[in-house]
């Protein structure tokens with residue numbers, strides 16, 4: 174049977190008892206950025222041309238995560254080695270010279286998000302991924318069920334409870350209104366030039382017709398539209414429509430399997446971004462206190478307000494990262510990111526809904542917007558795609574990671590590479606090494622020119638700026654004390670050259686900060702006495718070999734809720750260890 178995407182707007186039954194009315198804060202005054210609006214005009218002009226050129230041009234990207242849906246058995250080479258296990262045990266026994274903090278993974282500033290799937294959903298693999306450099310574990314709700322995701326969440330929490338200095342954040346990625354073809358008794362070969370039909374009737378799966386799980390499919394597509402299967406692995410042009418079916422001609426053929434992802438080039442489905450299944454998954458995330466939601470196919474800021482309102486009504490402190498992947502989101506980029514805690518450049522679907530050549534430009538633009546607003550930004554999909562089956566990456570993949578790091582992404586993401594690939598640990602190690610090497614070449618403190626305008630020149634911003642200048646001039650690390658994470662996140666966006674050691678007395682904040690560029694989050698009880706807390710923090714860093722005697726550190730105690738308000742509201746200082 175074909176899957177049916179059941180959708181409904183958020184209902185009162187979903188709201189927690191303390192639910193408050195929905196305040197629509199959508200700022201209509203904010204104009205989309207230059208590239209976005211120019212891009213749209215250009216896109217409208219291009220669409221006709223595109224249809225013609227696409228029909229004749231072969232699609233070059235032959236490798237896609239979506240095409241490799243089978244689980245490739247993890248290579249024996251990629252299963253943790255005995256020496257690694259021994260080293261891990263030594264660390265657990267407290268040899269500080271080999272402590273977690275002395276590892277190169279701590280020095281890397283750009284964070285790594287790993288999708289957990291059949292290749293990595295065991296205790297051994299989660300431990301090994303975390304040791305290799307995973308900072309955030311992503312659960313893709315398009316696959317698996319709550320029981321299988323629960324096992325992973327529990328394992329990550331177990332790891333965190335045993336490794337207090339290296340916590341892993343959990344990101345729940347919603348399925349969203351994906352349009353998929355239906356089930357087929359067996360895969361069918363589609364040849365270029367042949368006719369093929371998609372129908373909204375349920376349960377059809379023959380050699381020339383297959384169901385689609387979305388009733389408005391026939392209304393959404395027009396004659397001449399280009400349909401992409403699996404992000405471009407196959408493509409079909411729409412030739413005619415009836416009441417319940419869409420007749421196409423195959424442009425680029427291939428093997429059509431069950432439940433394949435469908436995109437219409439240049440168009441988003443007219444479905445709500447959060448489906449009924451997504452609300453169930455979101456509740457599951459609330460119950461499990463995940464750290465982030467990655468929200469699929471966000472089109473405008475209203476959906477972010479709706480989700481944030483729901484989370485507030487539940488008293489859930491979970492940050493919301495919209496996935497920028499739908500054509501409709503592009504004119505609303507600025508307001509979507511304003512309403513959110515960051516954004517993910519979800520290049521897979523973005524490159525299917527929009528011409529692929531726009532993807533690098535949009536990546537740069539989304540990173541720039543996020544950085545100017547002090548929001549987290551993740552670059553995702555195909556980063557080490559070839560490592561799903563090969564033990565080494567292509568040189569182009571290595572360059573892709575380096576570009577995302579240079580552009581200033583907070584995090585880079587692995588999907589199929591760690592979810593169902595053969596070399597998940599090698600993929601993390603490659604990503605780590607490339608990011609670390611690239612970071613060595615970056616000049617610290619290159620702040621986006623308009624960072625700060627979003628905060629209306631708040632006092633803490635001035636402190637973040639000057640603390641960064643101090644630490645860059647003296648070549649020191651920054652030590653920040655934060656209850657909400659706000660000040661650590663702000664400092665991260667100034668990109669100081671040294672590490673930001675973020676001390677917090679909130680476990681959830683420690684976990685959340687795992688996503689942010691350059692931030693090393695550390696849990697510590699705060700004393701009532703600010704001076705005593707400063708000393709404890711510096712002692713801890715010295716014991717762990719992160720700072721040496723005689724070295725200086727820049728110390729920051731500021732933010733929206735300065736911790737020792739009665740003693741000094743804001744405090745930045747350079748301190749000798």
Ligand SMILES: Nc1ncnc2c1ncn2[C@@H]1O[C@H](COP(=O)(O)OP(=O)(O)O)[C@@H](O)[C@H]1O
Nearest residue numbers: 238242288289290313315316317588589592593
């Ligand atoms: N929880 C899971 N259970 C089973 N397979 C998974 C899971 N998560 C990911 N995968 C596999 O890894 C592939 C790549 O992951 P991802 O890029 O997140 O998915 P997709 O592109 O299908 O949305 C998926 O297509 C699927 O085959």
Ligand SMILES: C=C(OP(=O)(O)O)C(=O)O
Nearest residue numbers: 498519520521522553554
């Ligand atoms: C990250 C993406 O989304 P998903 O893996 O959920 O398809 C993407 O489309 O790039």
